[in-house]
Amino acid sequence: xxxxxxxxxxxxxxxxxxxxxxxxxxxxxxxxxxxxxxxxxxxxxxxxxxxxxxxxxxxxxxxxxxxxxxxxxxxxxxxxxxxxxxxxxxxxxxxxxxxxxxxxxxxxxxxxxxxxxxxxxxxxx
Numbered sequence: 001x002x003x004x005x006x007x008x009x010x011x012x013x014x015x016x017x018x019x020x021x022x023x024x025x026x027x028x029x030x031x032x033x034x035x036x037x038x039x040x041x042x043x044x045x046x047x048x049x050x051x052x053x054x055x056x057x058x059x060x061x062x063x064x065x066x067x068x069x070x071x072x073x074x075x076x077x078x079x080x081x082x083x084x085x086x087x088x089x090x091x092x093x094x095x096x097x098x099x100x101x102x103x104x105x106x107x108x109x110x111x112x113x114x115x116x117x118x119x120x121x122x123x124x125x
Contacts (some may be wrong), residue, residue: 082106
């Protein structure tokens, strides 16, 4: 039981911190702003929307008072973000080695979700 809790919080913490860092970069780092627009071809408003969504999703995952259904939406949104980021990087000509990061984080997210489900099913029992 304690092992499950540690794995859940470690993976959830990694995802949440990474998403908060990414959102912070979207709002403050000119290189990231330019990369999303020029290199990946996204409009500037998308960067802002994605940054806000990442902050809200990270908070949804780490705050205990957030309802289960909302946490599941955050998991789905992050999974969609990671798959889309992988595809966007490959489509823009980035090498596979530079594009694989989102897939690695998708794996971490999957572990977090599995242990979230374990914790949720135990709480309902």
